[in-house]
Each structure stands twice: as C-alpha cells, then as structure tokens.
Amino acid sequence: MYHPYFRGKQFELITIREMATLLAEKNFVPVIEPVREALGGLKKTLGAVCAAGGRAIVVVNPYHGDHQEDGTSITGLLQEGFIGAGNIAAGILLRSDMTVDDVMACYEHHADHHPVLVHAGFTAPKALAAELEDGMPGLTNIFIEDHAKLLYRKHFSQSTRILVRDGFKRLRNADYPEMEEFSDLHVTYGDLGMAGFGDFLIVGDVYSEGGGPAYAVAIHLTFIDPDKDDVMYIYHFVSDTKDTPTDPAGKFAQALAKLIAKLDSGNSHVLETGAIKEFRDLHAKGHFPGLGYVKKLSMKHHIETLADYLG
Structure with missing residues (x-):
C-alpha cells in the first residue's frame, strides 16, 4: 500500500527503526x-524491520551519495545478512543512462532477493516490458511519477504497480508559504490503476548532502483535510529570524511556537500523533534537540497520519 521513499541518511534510518x-x-x-x-x-x-515482521526495499544501485559508482557493498550486505529473508527486496533503480541489457543483468544478479524495479528516468519501457513479459504478474514496479507518465506505466499493467509522487516543493526555508497542497494520491491511487502509492515524505526528491547553517528554521507538518475530499496539505512553520546563520535553537523556538499556536487553535486538522506529543514536550521544556531530530519528528508524524487515515 504505502511506500515511503527514504534516502538512507542517519535520521531517515532512525525514523524507519523507530517506526x-x-x-x-x-x-x-x-x-x-x-x-x-x-x-x-x-x-x-x-534488522529492526525484520524483527517487527515488516518489509523493506533496498536500492542496490543508488543514484545519489557514496554508492553511486558502485553498489556492490549493498548487494553484499543483502547476500550476507538477509539471504532467504523474503521481506527484504532488492530495488533496482532504472535511470536514463541504463539499457534494457543493463536492467536485465542487474535483475538476474539479484534474482534471489525478490527484485523490484524502481522507474526513475528509464527510456525504453516497451522493450523492457517485452523482456519481462513471462514474469510480469509476479513483479512489482515502482514508478517515480515525474519520470514515468501514464503511457509509460501502461507497459507494466500486468504487474503490481506503485506510484510515488513528490508532494514536497523544496524551497529555501525562508521562502515557504504558511500552507500548501501536498498530495491526493492516498485517495486516488486506486483510480489510477495502482496497487499502492508513495512519496518522499517531508524531504522531497531533491537530494542534498546536508546544507550549511540555517538562516531560517522551518518545521514541516502534513495533515489531511476532511473538508476538502481528504486531500493532504502541509504546513510550513518558519522562524521569524531569517537573516543570520546563528542561533538555530532560538529560531527553532520561534517556529515551534507557531506550530503550537496552530495546534491549539482548534482548526489545524493536524492529527495528535506521537510525534506531535514530542513537539509539545519540546515546547514545554524549551529544548532544542537539533535539526536532524526535528526532521525525524516531522517524518514520523507524516507516517502516523497516513497510518491513521488508511486505518
């Protein structure tokens, strides 16, 4: 059903472990x-996913970060630690620089790890679908929506199809509006012929190694609005101080005060999740846990919100 897409940085991995x-x-x-x-x-x-009886897909040929030239150590990790673990699948990222032969070679190399294809810029869907035809009913295809439009996805209609939409519009922290639409895919994915959906949480698909000092601090919180056909929106609570790289704790306090005021207004539509309870505790204590921790709380809240909606 829901497939959140994480880049495996520290706080992303901690989020998955804790959730x-x-x-x-x-x-x-x-x-x-x-x-x-x-x-x-x-x-x-x-290990935490397996212990909880869950499932995960690990991209073995990342496009970003330290493994973009060579993902063999990731394959090695799957083969050493998770061979026979039916709940951990190898994800193969299909980019514009790959041929059908490249895809099939990677697919066959990871045949014992239930390979899942992640379409993210690949340009020969018809030829690939022909190669995969016999195994298509047992295959899962994940489509990054910006790179795989309707005609592209039709080639794989006999498979299990998941559509991932980036609902997060990345801006400088100082430039975010107070609120904007995030996505309606959690409501409409079935109408699009999909078995499930995904997103890039409150991080977005634009990859960065981690920026310099924050001139403004923003807390991003998603919510589902029952008055608007259950569309998901996102609040951006931005600090008032935006013109100096110093005092992230003070800026966080400003942003958090806005978040708490919105929650206490009674008309925020924000679900009182475990993550919201932590935000309330941080506000009560006047504590700044670091920006990575704040991002983790926003990601946890997003997952808890969808878990509640999807029942």
Whole structure:
C-alpha cells in the first residue's frame, strides 16, 4: 500500500527503526536508497524491520551519495545478512543512462532477493516490458511519477504497480508559504490503476548532502483535510529570524511556537500523533534537540497520519 521513499541518511534510518512496528502493522513498505558509505546503520535498520515482521526495499544501485559508482557493498550486505529473508527486496533503480541489457543483468544478479524495479528516468519501457513479459504478474514496479507518465506505466499493467509522487516543493526555508497542497494520491491511487502509492515524505526528491547553517528554521507538518475530499496539505512553520546563520535553537523556538499556536487553535486538522506529543514536550521544556531530530519528528508524524487515515 504505502511506500515511503527514504534516502538512507542517519535520521531517515532512525525514523524507519523507530517506526518499524507501525510500518509492519500497516503493511507499509519503506524504499531505502542508501547514500552513506558506512552500512552499519542500514543493517541495523533492516534488522529492526525484520524483527517487527515488516518489509523493506533496498536500492542496490543508488543514484545519489557514496554508492553511486558502485553498489556492490549493498548487494553484499543483502547476500550476507538477509539471504532467504523474503521481506527484504532488492530495488533496482532504472535511470536514463541504463539499457534494457543493463536492467536485465542487474535483475538476474539479484534474482534471489525478490527484485523490484524502481522507474526513475528509464527510456525504453516497451522493450523492457517485452523482456519481462513471462514474469510480469509476479513483479512489482515502482514508478517515480515525474519520470514515468501514464503511457509509460501502461507497459507494466500486468504487474503490481506503485506510484510515488513528490508532494514536497523544496524551497529555501525562508521562502515557504504558511500552507500548501501536498498530495491526493492516498485517495486516488486506486483510480489510477495502482496497487499502492508513495512519496518522499517531508524531504522531497531533491537530494542534498546536508546544507550549511540555517538562516531560517522551518518545521514541516502534513495533515489531511476532511473538508476538502481528504486531500493532504502541509504546513510550513518558519522562524521569524531569517537573516543570520546563528542561533538555530532560538529560531527553532520561534517556529515551534507557531506550530503550537496552530495546534491549539482548534482548526489545524493536524492529527495528535506521537510525534506531535514530542513537539509539545519540546515546547514545554524549551529544548532544542537539533535539526536532524526535528526532521525525524516531522517524518514520523507524516507516517502516523497516513497510518491513521488508511486505518
């Protein structure tokens, strides 16, 4: 059903570990594109997913980060630690620089890890579908919507199809509007002929290694509006101070005060999740846990919101 797409940075992996039980209960399947050379955190995360009885897809040929030239260490991790683990699948990222032969070679190399194809710029869908025809009914295809439009996806209609939409419009923190639409895919994916849907949470598909000092601090919170056909929207709570790289704790306090005021207004539509409880605790204590931790809370809230909606 829901396939959140994570780049495997520290706080993304921690989010998956801390949410492993809920992800498993709801049959949510995280897609993880490892971007850090050290794979200890990924191994620990996959262990937590397995222990909870959940599933995950690990991209073995990442486009971003430390493994973009060579993903053999990721394949090695799957083969050493997760051989026979039917709940951990190898994700093969299909980019514009790959041929059908490249895809099939990678697919066959990972045949014992239930390969899943992640379409993200590939340009020969018809030829690939012809190669995969016999195995199509047992195959899962994940489409990054910006790279795989309707005609492209039709070639794989005999398979299990998942559509991933990037609902997060990345801007400088200082430039975010107070609120904007995020996605309606959690409502409409079935109408589009999909078996499931995904997104890039509150991070977006634009990859960055982690920026410099934050001139403004923004807290991103998603919510589903029952008055607007259950469309998901996103609040951006931005600090008032935006013109200096110093005092992230003070800026976080400004943004958090806006978040709490919105929650307490009674008309926010924000679900009171476990992550919201943590935001309330941080506000009560006047504590700044670091920007990575804040991002983790926003990701957890997003997953908890969809878990509640999808019941």
